Amino acid sequence: MLRILIIGCLILLSPLTSTAEEIDLSLGGFLQGNYSMSLAGSNPDGGDLKWAEERVQLKIEVLSADLRFFSKTDLYYDHICREAEVEFREAYIDYSSMLWDLRAGRQIITWGIGDLVFINDVFPKDYEAFFSGRPMEYMKRPVDALKIGVYPESFSLDIVIIPFFEPNRLPEARRFHLYNPLSGTGIKEEEPPATLENTELALRFYRDLTGVEIALYLYRGFYRTPSVKTEGTSLLLFYPELNVYGASMQLNGLGGLIGIEAGYYDSRQDRAGTNPFIPNSTLRFLLTYQRQFWRDFTVTIQYSGQYMDDYSEYLRTLPQGMPEARRYSDLLAVRLTQLLMYQNLKLGWFSLWSLTDGDYLLNPEIRYRFSDRIWASIGAMVFGGGEEWGQLGGLDRNDNLYLQIRYEF
Amino acid sequence: MKHLVVLLMVLTLSSYVYSEDAKEIMRRSQNAFLYQADDMKVKVTMRLISSSGAERRRVLTMLRRDVTDGGRQFYYIYFHEPPDVKGMTFMVHKYPDRDDDRWLFIPALNMVKRIAARDRASSFVGSDFTYEDVSGRDIDEDEHQLLRKEVLKGENCLVIKSIPRKEDMPYSYRISWISEKTYLPLKIEYYNHTGKVYKVFTADEVKNIQGYPTVVRRTMRNLQSGHRTEVSFEEVKYNIGLEEGIFTERFLRRPPRSLLR
Numbered sequence: 128m129l130r131i132l133i134i135g136c137l138i139l140l141s142p143l144t145s146t147a148e149e150i151d152l153s154l155g156g157f158l159q160g161n162y163s164m165s166l167a168g169s170n171p172d173g174g175d176l177k178w179a180e181e182r183v184q185l186k187i188e189v190l191s192a193d194l195r196f197f198s199k200t201d202l203y204y205d206h207i208c209r210e211a212e213v214e215f216r217e218a219y220i221d222y223s224s225m226l227w228d229l230r231a232g233r234q235i236i237t238w239g240i241g242d243l244v245f246i247n248d249v250f251p252k253d254y255e256a257f258f259s260g261r262p263m264e265y266m267k268r269p270v271d272a273l274k275i276g277v278y279p280e281s282f283s284l285d286i287v288i289i290p291f292f293e294p295n296r297l298p299e300a301r302r303f304h305l306y307n308p309l310s311g312t313g314i315k316e317e318e319p320p321a322t323l324e325n326t327e328l329a330l331r332f333y334r335d336l337t338g339v340e341i342a343l344y345l346y347r348g349f350y351r352t353p354s355v356k357t358e359g360t361s362l363l364l365f366y367p368e369l370n371v372y373g374a375s376m377q378l379n380g381l382g383g384l385i386g387i388e389a390g391y392y393d394s395r396q397d398r399a400g401t402n403p404f405i406p407n408s409t410l411r412f413l414l415t416y417q418r419q420f421w422r423d424f425t426v427t428i429q430y431s432g433q434y435m436d437d438y439s440e441y442l443r444t445l446p447q448g449m450p451e452a453r454r455y456s457d458l459l460a461v462r463l464t465q466l467l468m469y470q471n472l473k474l475g476w477f478s479l480w481s482l483t484d485g486d487y488l489l490n491p492e493i494r495y496r497f498s499d500r501i502w503a504s505i506g507a508m509v510f511g512g513g514e515e516w517g518q519l520g521g522l523d524r525n526d527n528l529y530l531q532i533r534y535e536f
Numbered sequence: 537m538k539h540l541v542v543l544l545m546v547l548t549l550s551s552y553v554y555s556e557d558a559k560e561i562m563r564r565s566q567n568a569f570l571y572q573a574d575d576m577k578v579k580v581t582m583r584l585i586s587s588s589g590a591e592r593r594r595v596l597t598m599l600r601r602d603v604t605d606g607g608r609q610f611y612y613i614y615f616h617e618p619p620d621v622k623g624m625t626f627m628v629h630k631y632p633d634r635d636d637d638r639w640l641f642i643p644a645l646n647m648v649k650r651i652a653a654r655d656r657a658s659s660f661v662g663s664d665f666t667y668e669d670v671s672g673r674d675i676d677e678d679e680h681q682l683l684r685k686e687v688l689k690g691e692n693c694l695v696i697k698s699i700p701r702k703e704d705m706p707y708s709y710r711i712s713w714i715s716e717k718t719y720l721p722l723k724i725e726y727y728n729h730t731g732k733v734y735k736v737f738t739a740d741e742v743k744n745i746q747g748y749p750t751v752v753r754r755t756m757r758n759l760q761s762g763h764r765t766e767v768s769f770e771e772v773k774y775n776i777g778l779e780e781g782i783f784t785e786r787f788l789r790r791p792p793r794s795l796l797r
Contacts, residue, residue, distance in 0.1 A: 151797070155619055155622060157619075157620075190793055195793065221790065223790065228786075228790065234646070235644075235645065235646045236646060237645050237646045237647040237648075238648075240650075263644075263645065264644035264645055266645075267645055267646075276786060276790075278781075278786055283784075283785065283786060333785065335637075335784065335785065337629075338629065338631075338637045340650070377650055379634070379635050379637065379652075379653070382654050383652040383654060384650055384651070384652040384653075386650075417651075417652040418652050418654060419652050419653075419654050419658060422657050422658050422659070422706070423658050423659060425652065466659075466662075469584060469586075469592075469659065469662040469663070469763065470659060470661070470662030471662065498592070499592050499593060499617070499618035499619070499620075500618065500619060500620075502620065533620075535618070535619035535620045536619055
């Protein structure tokens with residue numbers, strides 16, 4: 128309720144503050160159809176569609192001298208749940224001055240150098256959207272936050288304050304077959320309440336030294352993917368406390384672009400690694416290489432590793448019957464993009480392959496722009512390999528073929 | 537007597553120009569074409585027209601600032617059209633002696649993506665212009681020869697053949713008609729590896745803006761596919777005092793609205 132009030136105030140205030148000045152209003156948006164069909168049998172609830180919706184998005188931008196208001200509102204009809212919904216994707220006010228600026232309201236925040244491999248991008252994701260073949264922008268979930276940018280001479284600093292916790296959205300059990308050894312029990316979920324102490328803080332210092340970009344990141348908040356513990360006869364999903372300390376660097380090299388990112392996930396509630404219900408602290412890193420091999424053909428390769436702290440404690444306290452995680456796990460991500468026909472046709476390939484567990488995700492996609500306003504994509508999400516409790520292998524029976532078609536205005 | 541002096545001057549000047557080596561002509565041409573003034577702002581409309589006449593449009597505002605003439609340069613591009621790229625921004629830090637640094641900002645994800653920039657022969661926003669056609673090519677990467685002088689569209693031109701020193705371009709050489717008056721390229725023909733012209737650039741209209749001759753309408757034609765791209769420059773302004781600070785991630789993520797209106 129509080130956040131609706133805040134957004135409402137922002138919307139109401141924005142035109143008022145600048146009535147005397149010249150105001151610029153612009154509108155835009157799209158109509159979209161998005162359908163995804165299961166290829167590997169029916170869903171757990173018997174349906175055959177992972178996603179089926181028509182959607183209208185309306186973007187409003189109001190500009191005055193140093194203020195800007197922007198909102199992006201989606202209205203959609205979901206054929207699976209048979210209901211119409213409104214989704215406020217973004218609604219914020221920007222203020223800019225010489226040395227600093229501010230963005231207040233619902234916004235999407237992205238940083239770090241990974242391509243679908245996230246270390247210091249600690250902001251909420253929608254994995255269900257990605258796995259169901261929705262357009263990439265729906266992979267990022269908005270947060271209600273205050274973002275302040277400070278720009279002294281020698282570096283830049285972003286400060287993000289998030290008072291209201293947003294978890295990642297994970298595939299839903301009605302549409303997705305998921306590995307759940309504890310099914311059948313009652314499940315409760317507990318999100319961190321919006322208190323001053325729980326307010327998340329994310330910082331990024333960054334600088335471009337003639338082509339060498341360096342950044343430092345700090346985060347104090349929570350894991351966005353829940354942990355599970357038993358509480359009486361039922362299960363409790365909860366979000367343990369987390370700090371992340373990280374850094375990244377990106378520069379031209381080896382005939383392309385090379386990058387490195389690392390972050391230490393400090394699991395604040397289980398620093399000794401003895402609590403089996405809370406993830407141990409981990410050190411995560413990512414190496415990226417991107418190169419154009421020929422005209423309009425780009426390859427991106429990413430290698431990412433994760434090293435668990437206090438592994439012996441983890442093994443010692445792991446409950447019997449639970450699958451055992453490795454101390455070091457790593458994955459390889461490959462993206463290939465070829466543009467053809469004056470960039471109207473895009474052939475894309477994205478794959479994630481866990482080297483440790485052997486499970487994978489394959490995502491081929493073809494996109495064609497019929498005109499400046501209409502485009503359509505057809506693609507597939509294929510999961511497999513590894514064990515049934517693996518992150519991707521566990522989605523084995525959820526392969527799907529998707530269609531996205533959009534008219535932009 | 538006066539007439540004789542003028543005649544002598546013209547003769548000396550023209551022979552000077554004629555003896556000027558091809559590389560120097562290309563350097564002057566590059567400065568006149570891509571490095572006018574200290575900075576520039578322009579609204580660009582590109583019409584991408586297929587052989588069947590189907591048309592697509594790109595509308596963008598381009599900001600440019602030169603660090604040194606013929607050397608380092610910054611570009612900032614804001615897309616107005618088509619609707620699916622509206623609000624996207626693109627930034628290039630161009631270096632004469634190494635690969636450019638390029639960044640793209642995607643507003644829907646609020647994401648800055650750095651882009652590998654090795655292949656300068658890639659198409660610029662799906663048009664017949666390549667990145668290199670837009671932001672130029674280091675003079676020393678080609679060997680230049682002055683072939684002849686020729687009149688083109690009523691203008692005296694220096695005709696220069698430029699052969700890339702490395703064989704990594706889609707063309708084996710190009711021939712440029714450089715105006716003796718303005719040093720702007722009025723026409724460039726690109727020859728493929730079998731020695732046939734496959735792509736032609738023409739400067740269709742030149743206007744004097746704030747004392748700088750500026751190509752305000754240009755066309756790149758692909759003779760093989762019949763596809764062409766027509767570009768027009770509007771609202772050209774030079775020396776508006778663009779700060780280097782504009783060409784940073786801050787403004788990539790938050791376009792400087794006052795400059796883009």
